[in-house]
Amino acid sequence: SAVISQKPSRDICQRGTSLTIQCQVDSQVTMMFWYRQQPGQSLTLIATANQGSEATYESGFVIDKFPISRPNLTFSTLTVSNMSPEDSSIYLCSVGGTGSYNEQFFGPGTRLIVL
Amino acid sequence: AQTVTQSQPEMSVQEAETVTLSCTYDTSESNYYLFWYKQPPSRQMILVIRQEAYKQQNATENRFSVNFQKAAKSFSLKISDSQLGDTAMYFCAFMKQAGTYKYIFGTGTRLKVLA
Numbered sequence: 001s002a003v004i005s006q007k008p009s010r011d012i013c014q015r016g017t018s019l020t021i022q023c024q025v026d027s028q029v030t031m032m033f034w035y036r037q038q039p040g041q042s043l044t045l046i047a048t049a050n051q052g053s054e055a056t057y058e059s060g061f062v063i064d065k066f067p068i069s070r071p072n073l074t075f076s077t078l079t080v081s082n083m084s085p086e087d088s089s090i091y092l093c094s095v096g097g098t099g100s101y102n103e104q105f106f107g108p109g110t111r112l113i114v115l
Numbered sequence: 116a117q118t119v120t121q122s123q124p125e126m127s128v129q130e131a132e133t134v135t136l137s138c139t140y141d142t143s144e145s146n147y148y149l150f151w152y153k154q155p156p157s158r159q160m161i162l163v164i165r166q167e168a169y170k171q172q173n174a175t176e177n178r179f180s181v182n183f184q185k186a187a188k189s190f191s192l193k194i195s196d197s198q199l200g201d202t203a204m205y206f207c208a209f210m211k212q213a214g215t216y217k218y219i220f221g222t223g224t225r226l227k228v229l230a
Binding site: 001031033037041042043045048090092094096097099101102103104105106108109111 | 157215217218
Protein backbone atom coordinates (compact mmCIF):
# COMPACT_ATOMS: atom_id res chain seq x y z
CA SER A 1 0.00 0.00 0.00
CA ALA A 2 1.06 3.59 -0.57
CA VAL A 3 1.77 6.05 2.23
CA ILE A 4 0.14 9.40 1.61
CA SER A 5 0.57 12.66 3.47
CA GLN A 6 -1.41 15.88 3.19
CA LYS A 7 -0.63 19.42 4.21
CA PRO A 8 -2.09 21.24 5.98
CA SER A 9 -4.03 18.88 8.21
CA ARG A 10 -6.34 21.69 9.24
CA ASP A 11 -6.87 25.33 8.46
CA ILE A 12 -9.25 28.15 9.26
CA CYS A 13 -9.58 30.69 6.44
CA GLN A 14 -11.42 33.88 5.72
CA ARG A 15 -13.99 34.01 2.96
CA GLY A 16 -12.69 35.25 -0.37
CA THR A 17 -9.24 33.79 0.14
CA SER A 18 -7.69 30.66 -1.41
CA LEU A 19 -6.02 27.63 0.13
CA THR A 20 -3.72 25.13 -1.55
CA ILE A 21 -3.66 21.59 -0.21
CA GLN A 22 -0.69 19.38 -0.93
CA CYS A 23 -0.72 15.61 -1.36
CA GLN A 24 2.54 13.63 -1.31
CA VAL A 25 2.87 9.91 -2.02
CA ASP A 26 5.83 7.73 -1.11
CA SER A 27 5.85 5.96 -4.49
CA GLN A 28 5.08 6.78 -8.10
CA VAL A 29 1.41 6.43 -8.95
CA THR A 30 -0.57 7.08 -12.09
CA MET A 31 -3.96 7.93 -10.69
CA MET A 32 -4.63 10.49 -7.99
CA PHE A 33 -8.04 11.63 -6.86
CA TRP A 34 -9.36 14.56 -4.87
CA TYR A 35 -12.51 14.24 -2.77
CA ARG A 36 -14.66 16.51 -0.66
CA GLN A 37 -16.43 15.19 2.41
CA GLN A 38 -18.92 17.42 4.17
CA PRO A 39 -19.57 16.73 7.85
CA GLY A 40 -21.33 13.42 8.39
CA GLN A 41 -21.56 12.76 4.67
CA SER A 42 -20.01 10.41 2.17
CA LEU A 43 -17.12 11.26 -0.12
CA THR A 44 -17.75 13.21 -3.31
CA LEU A 45 -15.18 13.01 -6.07
CA ILE A 46 -13.97 16.42 -7.22
CA ALA A 47 -11.54 15.38 -9.93
CA THR A 48 -9.03 12.85 -11.17
CA ALA A 49 -5.47 14.14 -11.49
CA ASN A 50 -3.24 12.46 -14.04
CA GLN A 51 0.37 13.38 -14.47
CA GLY A 52 1.08 15.22 -17.68
CA SER A 53 -2.50 16.07 -18.51
CA GLU A 54 -5.32 18.29 -17.35
CA ALA A 55 -7.37 17.08 -14.42
CA THR A 56 -10.76 15.57 -15.19
CA TYR A 57 -13.53 17.22 -13.16
CA GLU A 58 -16.77 15.67 -12.02
CA SER A 59 -20.13 17.27 -12.61
CA GLY A 60 -20.59 20.27 -10.36
CA PHE A 61 -16.89 21.03 -9.97
CA VAL A 62 -14.97 23.45 -12.17
CA ILE A 63 -11.33 24.21 -12.71
CA ASP A 64 -11.67 27.90 -11.81
CA LYS A 65 -12.89 26.99 -8.33
CA PHE A 66 -10.71 23.92 -7.76
CA PRO A 67 -7.52 24.17 -9.83
CA ILE A 68 -5.36 21.07 -9.58
CA SER A 69 -1.72 20.54 -10.36
CA ARG A 70 0.05 17.23 -10.93
CA PRO A 71 3.68 18.06 -11.67
CA ASN A 72 5.01 14.52 -11.17
CA LEU A 73 4.01 10.98 -10.22
CA THR A 74 4.29 11.52 -6.45
CA PHE A 75 2.71 14.92 -5.86
CA SER A 76 -0.48 16.88 -6.46
CA THR A 77 -2.11 20.03 -5.19
CA LEU A 78 -5.72 21.13 -4.95
CA THR A 79 -6.54 24.81 -4.55
CA VAL A 80 -9.87 25.92 -3.15
CA SER A 81 -10.36 29.39 -4.62
CA ASN A 82 -12.42 32.36 -3.49
CA MET A 83 -13.67 30.42 -0.51
CA SER A 84 -17.08 30.75 1.09
CA PRO A 85 -18.42 29.05 4.26
CA GLU A 86 -20.01 26.41 2.00
CA ASP A 87 -16.51 25.20 1.18
CA SER A 88 -16.01 24.13 4.79
CA SER A 89 -15.31 20.40 4.46
CA ILE A 90 -12.72 17.71 4.69
CA TYR A 91 -10.65 17.38 1.54
CA LEU A 92 -8.99 14.05 0.89
CA CYS A 93 -6.58 12.86 -1.73
CA SER A 94 -6.20 9.25 -2.73
CA VAL A 95 -4.18 7.15 -5.11
CA GLY A 96 -5.61 4.41 -7.26
CA GLY A 97 -4.51 1.51 -9.36
CA THR A 98 -1.72 0.48 -7.00
CA GLY A 99 -2.96 -2.51 -5.02
CA SER A 100 -3.71 -6.01 -6.20
CA TYR A 101 -7.32 -4.98 -6.76
CA ASN A 102 -6.34 -1.50 -7.98
CA GLU A 103 -7.87 -0.21 -4.79
CA GLN A 104 -7.52 3.35 -3.55
CA PHE A 105 -5.45 4.42 -0.59
CA PHE A 106 -6.27 7.66 1.13
CA GLY A 107 -4.41 10.50 2.72
CA PRO A 108 -5.34 11.69 6.23
CA GLY A 109 -7.45 14.56 4.94
CA THR A 110 -7.42 18.33 5.37
CA ARG A 111 -10.08 19.89 7.58
CA LEU A 112 -11.01 23.29 6.17
CA ILE A 113 -13.15 25.81 8.01
CA VAL A 114 -14.13 29.00 6.20
CA LEU A 115 -15.38 31.92 8.28
CA ALA B 116 -24.92 4.10 -14.01
CA GLN B 117 -23.81 2.31 -10.90
CA THR B 118 -25.32 3.05 -7.51
CA VAL B 119 -24.40 1.90 -4.00
CA THR B 120 -26.93 1.88 -1.16
CA GLN B 121 -26.27 1.57 2.54
CA SER B 122 -29.66 1.46 4.18
CA GLN B 123 -28.51 1.69 7.81
CA PRO B 124 -27.40 5.25 8.69
CA GLU B 125 -26.52 4.28 12.26
CA MET B 126 -25.99 1.07 14.19
CA SER B 127 -24.74 0.09 17.61
CA VAL B 128 -23.40 -3.15 19.01
CA GLN B 129 -22.18 -4.32 22.36
CA GLU B 130 -18.52 -5.02 22.75
CA ALA B 131 -17.64 -8.65 21.85
CA GLU B 132 -20.89 -9.10 19.92
CA THR B 133 -21.29 -9.52 16.15
CA VAL B 134 -22.79 -6.93 13.82
CA THR B 135 -23.62 -6.94 10.12
CA LEU B 136 -23.64 -3.83 7.94
CA SER B 137 -25.57 -4.01 4.70
CA CYS B 138 -24.63 -2.76 1.25
CA THR B 139 -26.47 -3.24 -2.01
CA TYR B 140 -25.44 -2.01 -5.43
CA ASP B 141 -26.73 -1.79 -8.92
CA THR B 142 -24.65 -2.39 -12.01
CA SER B 143 -24.78 -3.97 -15.43
CA GLU B 144 -21.08 -4.82 -15.27
CA SER B 145 -20.06 -8.44 -14.85
CA ASN B 146 -16.55 -7.81 -13.54
CA TYR B 147 -16.00 -5.37 -10.72
CA TYR B 148 -14.56 -4.90 -7.25
CA LEU B 149 -16.24 -4.12 -3.97
CA PHE B 150 -14.64 -2.62 -0.89
CA TRP B 151 -15.42 -1.72 2.67
CA TYR B 152 -13.62 1.23 4.22
CA LYS B 153 -13.59 2.35 7.82
CA GLN B 154 -13.28 6.02 8.79
CA PRO B 155 -12.74 6.53 12.53
CA PRO B 156 -12.97 9.99 14.13
CA SER B 157 -9.38 10.59 13.06
CA ARG B 158 -10.93 10.74 9.54
CA GLN B 159 -8.30 8.45 8.00
CA MET B 160 -9.96 6.16 5.45
CA ILE B 161 -8.78 2.61 6.09
CA LEU B 162 -9.38 -0.29 3.72
CA VAL B 163 -11.06 -3.08 5.68
CA ILE B 164 -11.78 -5.73 3.09
CA ARG B 165 -12.09 -6.20 -0.66
CA GLN B 166 -13.87 -8.62 -2.96
CA GLU B 167 -13.53 -9.37 -6.63
CA ALA B 168 -16.86 -10.09 -8.29
CA TYR B 169 -15.85 -13.22 -10.14
CA LYS B 170 -14.59 -14.89 -6.97
CA GLN B 171 -17.29 -17.00 -5.36
CA GLN B 172 -15.51 -17.27 -2.04
CA ASN B 173 -16.33 -14.59 0.49
CA ALA B 174 -13.37 -12.49 1.60
CA THR B 175 -12.20 -12.63 5.20
CA GLU B 176 -9.73 -10.44 7.09
CA ASN B 177 -9.37 -11.47 10.73
CA ARG B 178 -12.61 -10.40 12.49
CA PHE B 179 -14.05 -8.93 9.30
CA SER B 180 -15.83 -10.99 6.67
CA VAL B 181 -18.26 -10.34 3.87
CA ASN B 182 -21.35 -12.05 2.56
CA PHE B 183 -21.16 -11.46 -1.17
CA GLN B 184 -24.31 -12.38 -3.10
CA LYS B 185 -23.65 -11.49 -6.71
CA ALA B 186 -27.08 -12.34 -8.05
CA ALA B 187 -28.74 -10.28 -5.35
CA LYS B 188 -26.10 -7.52 -5.72
CA SER B 189 -25.49 -7.56 -2.01
CA PHE B 190 -22.19 -7.09 -0.16
CA SER B 191 -22.65 -7.07 3.61
CA LEU B 192 -19.86 -6.72 6.17
CA LYS B 193 -19.80 -8.83 9.31
CA ILE B 194 -17.70 -7.72 12.26
CA SER B 195 -17.16 -10.43 14.85
CA ASP B 196 -16.05 -9.87 18.44
CA SER B 197 -16.65 -6.13 18.12
CA GLN B 198 -14.10 -3.89 19.80
CA LEU B 199 -14.32 -0.28 20.94
CA GLY B 200 -11.82 0.60 18.22
CA ASP B 201 -14.32 -0.52 15.58
CA THR B 202 -16.38 2.60 16.29
CA ALA B 203 -16.31 4.47 12.99
CA MET B 204 -18.13 5.34 9.80
CA TYR B 205 -18.14 2.44 7.35
CA PHE B 206 -18.38 3.03 3.62
CA CYS B 207 -19.10 0.49 0.93
CA ALA B 208 -17.52 1.22 -2.47
CA PHE B 209 -17.89 -0.15 -6.00
CA MET B 210 -15.31 -0.01 -8.78
CA LYS B 211 -15.52 -1.31 -12.32
CA GLN B 212 -12.75 -3.77 -13.14
CA ALA B 213 -11.61 -1.95 -16.23
CA GLY B 214 -11.58 1.78 -16.49
CA THR B 215 -10.61 4.81 -14.52
CA TYR B 216 -10.33 3.25 -11.05
CA LYS B 217 -13.04 5.61 -9.82
CA TYR B 218 -15.19 4.57 -6.89
CA ILE B 219 -18.89 4.84 -6.31
CA PHE B 220 -19.38 5.24 -2.55
CA GLY B 221 -22.40 4.46 -0.45
CA THR B 222 -23.72 7.00 2.04
CA GLY B 223 -22.08 5.28 4.99
CA THR B 224 -23.13 3.58 8.22
CA ARG B 225 -22.11 5.05 11.55
CA LEU B 226 -21.24 2.17 13.89
CA LYS B 227 -20.89 2.65 17.62
CA VAL B 228 -19.48 -0.13 19.77
CA LEU B 229 -20.76 0.07 23.33
CA ALA B 230 -18.74 -0.94 26.36
